[in-house]
Amino acid sequence: MALLEIKNLSVEFGSAANPFRAVSNVSLTVDAGEIVGIVGESGSGKSVTMLALMGLIDAPGRVTADALTFDGKDLLGMKARDKRKIIGSDISMIFQDALSSLNPAYTVGFQLMETLKQHTSLRGDALKKRALELLELVEIPDAPSRLSAFPHQLSGGMSQRVMIAMAIACNPRFLIADEPTTALDVTVQAQIMELLVNLQKSQGMGLVLITHDLAVVSEVAQRVVVMYAGEVVEQSPIPTIFDTPRHPYTQALLSSIPEHSKGASRLNTLPGVVPGQFDRPAGCLLSPRCPYVQARCRTDHPQLTPAHNAQARCFYALDDAGKPVYG
Template identity: 55%
Template sequence: MALLKIRNLTVEFDTAQGPFRAVDGIDVEVEEREVLAIVGESGSGKSVSMLAVMGLLPPTATITADEMTYDGRDMLKMSGRERRQIIGREISMIFQEPISSLNPSFTCGYQIEEVLERHLGLKGKAARKRALELFESVGIPDPARRLKSYPHQLSGGQCQRVMIAMAIACKPRLLIADEPTTALDVTIQKQILDLLMKLQEEYGMGLIMITHDMGVVAETADRVSVQYKGRKMEEADVLSLFENPQHPYTRALLAALPENATGDRLLTVADGWEGVQ
């Protein structure tokens, strides 16, 4: 049985210009201990589809699906209370832009201890001890001092590690990582990816990696789902996708990689792709 299973997910937003469909009939399925990469350009509905799962879209969003189950439980029929017992504990998400995702008014230690109290009932010294262990596990230097730091006092890479520590605080079964390395320099990107894969293996989590970076896909994924304008173009295991992509859009994405450049000009996706009819 799939850990997360979604069939025909659609998300529409009410706008001044009328309804806008950001996700159009997406299917998603991920097993325990599996890494699923969801790839595509900005605006392809990658983040919106996962925010719909997390229940984090604004009231202007209309979400429909034929099926949305987690561990066999119907998420579409859950009450708000039942959903909150799962989200943050069994299903966690690492958001884009770690500095803006943390509350600037509270210390990093307070924010992670809040998660531990809400989901695990830990308070006081017990919560502080667990927070310290989490900071150590994600490689934050001088963790005792960093617990007392505010987000603006940390680097981007350290803030991302804080976000990862918060996401794994309750040892979730499913972790969604939304462009986890986008705002970081290349050296830190590698460290964060290595950390995520280490934690995924250690905890046996299912991992959904949202990215536009095909290099990240090649390094981390078991399966790949390619999206374009809210629709799924192709899904395959990672080796098959790179060696024999079936859809023109997937081929265009791969052709746009720097290592696949020919001649003096780097190809863009538009060079090999005229759109979906």
């Protein structure tokens, strides 16, 4: 049984009479000890999907799903009091932009200990000792002095390590890392990813890595979920997705990597923009931008279906040579 199972999760904003569906019928499973990468350009619904799982979509946002289970427990039907015992403890999240996620008015130690107070029985010296252990676990130098430091006194890399320490404070079984290396320099990015993967392996966590960095995904994940305009357009194991992408959008993402355009006069790009609330196509959401578009694509909406050794939301999924199969 999968550690996490999501079936047909949708998130809507706006009025009930004129809703905007930011996430549409997303299904996803993650096993214990597995790393799943979620990729896609900004606005594709990656973060909103995971925020919905965490129960962090506030009104007027509306979340629906056919199933939302963690370790066999029904998160949809669970009482709020019981759900709070799981969220932040068994399920945890590293949010984007550590500097804005940490409270500037409180010290690092206070914020770490606040997390521990909510989900453990530790108090007093034991609480401070555990907070110090967490800072040492995420390899923050001179950890004792950092307990009394405020967020503005930390570098971007240290702030990110503090966020990781807060996320793993209660030994979660499932961790969401939302762009964990945003705004960090390349050297620090590598250190943070190495730290995350080491923690994931040592504690056997299921890990969802939300990122724009396909190179990182190729190195650490076992499976990739590609999202576009609020939908999953492809799911595939690694390295299959990099060798033989089945959806035109995935192909376009990969071709935009500089390493894939060596010798070309210009970097490959996909024309157009992601459809918004008022310009969503009737058929395939990629149809206005797709180089392989056919008449059917403009009128019918494709479903996520098996395509060779992957799943793709395309009527004419690409073959091993990267060409659409018409028929």
